[in-house]
Amino acid sequence: MDTRVYWMDDTDQLAVKAKLESGRKKYTDFDWIRFREDAYDSQDEAFKALLSMLSSATMFSPGIIIYTFGVPFKKNSGDYHPRLVKELERLAPTVCFIVIARPDRGSTLYKAAKALGKAEEALDLTKANAVDWITAQGQILGLKVDKPACMMLADMTDFNPGLIQNELQKLGNLTEDGHISLRVVEMGSFGSGTTDVKELAQFILKNEGERAHEYLQRLLDRGEPAIKICGYFEDWITRLAIAQAGN
Secondary structure: OOOOEEEEOOOOHHHHHHHHHHHHHHOOOOEEEEOOHHHOOOHHHHHHHHHHHHOOOOOOOOOEEEEEEOOOOOOOHHHHHHHHHHHHOOOOOOEEEEEEOOOOOOOHHHHHHHHHOEEOOOOOOOOOOHHHHHHHHHHHOOOEEOHHHHHHHHHHOOOOHHHHHHHHHHHHOOOOOOEEOHHHHHHHOOOOOOOOHHHHHHHHHOOOHHHHHHHHHHHHHOOOOHHHHHHHHHHHHHHHHHHHHOO
16 A cells, blocks of 8 residues: 555545545455444553554455544543554554544644655635535535525535535435525525625625625525614715725
């Protein structure tokens, strides 16, 4: 195996599933073992079991792949991770250890994965990349997602990739043609994210009428009092007028 230590970002669950499926197809003759820390009575017992797995010789297969969901021994990382790193430095060429968790750049284990094998960077969704990412996720699920619907999903879920994927799978069952429109999101989606009236002001300044109306509807759907929105705009327009008068 080219990579013997691999930290896989679990932010994108669909990507994780695809990578694991691809790995199983590529290394179909290998032993795949999931390490579960909570399956043992104590962390010491779990740590000894993991060390035993990592040092095991493969008798009936060409290699062994040990994977774990979540950072192992996270509660006592200062005690266990340095000892685990030493073991990873001595891994046999036929053994691979995979951590499937949100990347932590400050972690000793993450730094070791980066030095000894491969460590993915964390996926961070922002207003700059959310539409493209959600569109791509929709295509994976056989869905077509309109751009306004993408932004609404991102806002409603506070840009949480896992929640967005769950919402897309749910919304896909609400359509017959796989088309996720703004209306479909309004009818079937749920989230606790926030919207900001200042964003609406920016759309107006940029003369983006369609997005301004869509965002205003979002504010109203979330229960934002119309009188407060009007009050904000009265203050905002007054300030713009004063700024313009003062050049």
